[in-house]
Amino acid sequence: MGMAAADSEFHVLAVDDSLIDRKLVERLLKTSSFQVTTVDSGSKALEFLGWHEDDRSNSNETSVSPKNHQEVEVNLVITDYCMPGMTGYDLLKKMKESSSLRNIPVVIMSSENVPSRITRCLEEGAEDFFLKPMKLSDVNKLMPHMMKTKYKEDNIIEKPEKQEKQESNKEETTQESDDVQLSLQEQLNGNNNNKRKSIDDGLPPVRTRPRYNGLTVMSN
Amino acid sequence: MEVDQLQRSFLEYTNSLFREGFLDGQFGQLQLLQDESNPEFVFEVVSLFFEDSERILNDLTLALDQQNVDFKKIDAHVHQFKGSSSSIGAQRVRNACIAFRNFCEGQNVEACRRCLQQVKQEYLLVKTKLEALLRLEQQILAAGGVIPMLDS
Numbered sequence: 001m002g003m004a005a006a007d008s009e010f011h012v013l014a015v016d017d018s019l020i021d022r023k024l025v026e027r028l029l030k031t032s033s034f035q036v037t038t039v040d041s042g043s044k045a046l047e048f049l050g051w052h053e054d055d056r057s058n059s060n061e062t063s064v065s066p067k068n069h070q071e072v073e074v075n076l077v078i079t080d081y082c083m084p085g086m087t088g089y090d091l092l093k094k095m096k097e098s099s100s101l102r103n104i105p106v107v108i109m110s111s112e113n114v115p116s117r118i119t120r121c122l123e124e125g126a127e128d129f130f131l132k133p134m135k136l137s138d139v140n141k142l143m144p145h146m147m148k149t150k151y152k153e154d155n156i157i158e159k160p161e162k163q164e165k166q167e168s169n170k171e172e173t174t175q176e177s178d179d180v181q182l183s184l185q186e187q188l189n190g191n192n193n194n195k196r197k198s199i200d201d202g203l204p205p206v207r208t209r210p211r212y213n214g215l216t217v218m219s220n
Numbered sequence: 221m222e223v224d225q226l227q228r229s230f231l232e233y234t235n236s237l238f239r240e241g242f243l244d245g246q247f248g249q250l251q252l253l254q255d256e257s258n259p260e261f262v263f264e265v266v267s268l269f270f271e272d273s274e275r276i277l278n279d280l281t282l283a284l285d286q287q288n289v290d291f292k293k294i295d296a297h298v299h300q301f302k303g304s305s306s307s308i309g310a311q312r313v314r315n316a317c318i319a320f321r322n323f324c325e326g327q328n329v330e331a332c333r334r335c336l337q338q339v340k341q342e343y344l345l346v347k348t349k350l351e352a353l354l355r356l357e358q359q360i361l362a363a364g365g366v367i368p369m370l371d372s
Contacts, residue, residue, distance in 0.1 A: 020268050020304045027253045027261060082299070111303050133246050133307045136253075 010146050011035040015045045015079035015091065016109070025078065025109075025134060032139045042079070042086030046094060049074060049101055074104055075146040080132075081110035081117065089121055096125045105145040109134060223365035230356045231368055237353070238370075242346050247309030248370050262357070266350050269308050273343055276301045280336050284329065294332065295324040301339065310350075312342045 012034045014025045022038040029036045039045050050072070077095065079088040086094075088108050095101040108121045111132040118129045127145040130138045237243045254261040276297050283294050302317035320335035357367050 018300065018303055018307070020265060020272060020307050023265055023268060024250075024253075024307055027258065031253060111299075111306060132303065133249070135249055 009035075010075045010143075011037070011073060012142070012146075013045060013048060013074045013077045014038045015040075015042060015077065015083070015088070017041060017080065017083045021080065021132065028134055028136060028139050031136065032142075034142075037074075042083060042088070042091035042094075045077065045079065045091055049077075049095070049104070051094065051098055051101060075149060076105045076107065076127075076142060078107045078109060078130075078142070081108050081121070082112075089117075089124065092121060092124050092126055103149055105149055107142065107145065221359070221363065223360065223363045226356065226360045226363060227365055227368045230353070230360060231370070233353060233356060234370055237349055241311050242349055244309045244311040246307065250308060251367075251370055254367075259361075263354055265308060266354065269304055269310070270347060272304050273301065273313075273347075276304075277336075277340055277343065280339075284333055284336060289327075289329050289332075291324050291327050291332075295321060298324065298339075305343075310343075310346045313339065313346055316342045 010033075012029050014022060014029065014036060016022045016025060016038070017040050019040075022040065026036045026038050037048065039048055077091075079091055081088040088110075092106050092108065095104060095106060102125075105127045106125065107128045107130065108126045109130045109132050110117065113131055121129055128141060130141075234243075238247075250262050250265055280294060280297050280301075283290060283297065298317050298320045302314055302321070305311075305313035305317060316335070316339040320332070320339055323331045323335050360367055
């Protein structure tokens, strides 16, 4: 598949204190041809990302995190919410406060369906919120978020030719994704959008576009 | 034993586990993640689950044996167990954990001990069944067959 070569450029950092869940997420992501790094805590995640205490006051990009180097560049962070010490929410907050990390999309996972928790995370700038355990169909929802940052400089929002090729053969995925995407959009309506980096960047919110749900990065 | 006989046994056994609620759809997801490049994936995850579970059960037993029971700690352990059982599709264990957490809120030591027994029992049941299932898988592979896809 032509997508395979491009897929390997997408690097996901997965954060979860559960070994089993790290293994699961890693396998799910690798099945979709993403590069994966897993860490077991928020602090290790920040370390990996090259975060510095004074990042928020410093508008210069820190030289410790060489974002131009493919192997260190992270295109998406997916994190568990409930973790000892630093929660997923705390990690999200720290990343959004950091000048060098705020543009990395963050997705939160949780085993508990708590609406206030979900809203809180989305308001803080999380791209999406998945209920655990994660499924293959959830991984398909990650691509749009990663592409937002990847192609930000070129101001390319979507790749129409890719969408036509990538037709989902899982009808229930599309159905389920539509439901989730719509409810997330509903929650976002009326919220302060300052922290929604996609809107800040002039990119339209991708959530209500069902065709993204058809994107699959699985290679058979 | 012949391959198709083994495969039939495997399917029948798996379906019975789904029917009886020992496993749910998540286990099917695990099977989907197993392929030629990761032929041992289910085995690895299930093994991790066994190790993890035994550690948690020990911690829970210890915690409930204390003079002053720390219910917050117990709740944290049970939450963890609920998560891991949910991740592999061990539905009955997960449900037992949910019930356990409700009793934690009540802070009743005796009730919690009963819950622990319940969770232990469900865990041992699913452990036996998963071990049998994995053995069947190994027999199929040894006989040169492929593991049939679950249709749940």
